[in-house]
Amino acid sequence: MFYKFAKNVVKIVYKLLFKIKVIGKENVPKKGPVIICSNHISNYDPPMVGITCPRDLHFMAKEELFEKKWLNVLLNNLNAFPVKRGMRDRNALRLGLTRLKDNHALGLFPEGTRSKDGQLKRGLAGAGFFAMRSSATVIPCAIMGEYKRGSSIKVIYGKPIEFESLKQEKPSAQTVTDEIMENIQSLLDENR
Structure with missing residues (x-):
């Protein structure tokens, strides 16, 4: 309930601040495990x-972000879970796989941190780990524009990434990422 309420409030605020254009929303499966991988x-x-x-x-x-009690409560109610950056966090990987096993949608920013110059950086292996260890559909997502009042922001959801032939080669998680x-880079290039 809280998630839906918060989503509607943020939607109103963002629509007042930005001109939002969404492309390809129909590419996101309505059911089953999904991984949305976006630039950051x-x-x-x-x-x-x-x-x-x-x-x-x-x-x-x-x-x-989970260190402050009020923020911890808020993030938990928004379906977020903590990850230790800069190291392999087995607990976070386990939690992510559990959410996918329960047919939820997982939102990931494979770069691991914001890109200071807006250019797509190399992704971390975690996204590939989730893609290989689950039956989730992977949807690339590109966010374009500057977050300035009145500016246009474009969010593009690409078609599901086909991994079947790649999985047969038993690639590393980094190769999949x-x-x-x-x-994601193709979506950015095609929509400039």
């Missing part, structure tokens, strides 16, 4: 993906 240009990105995606999303968020990042 601003702190405004998680709410932007959250309000434009037709599914309720579960996000990994940096562990430091690289494939995901190539798909």
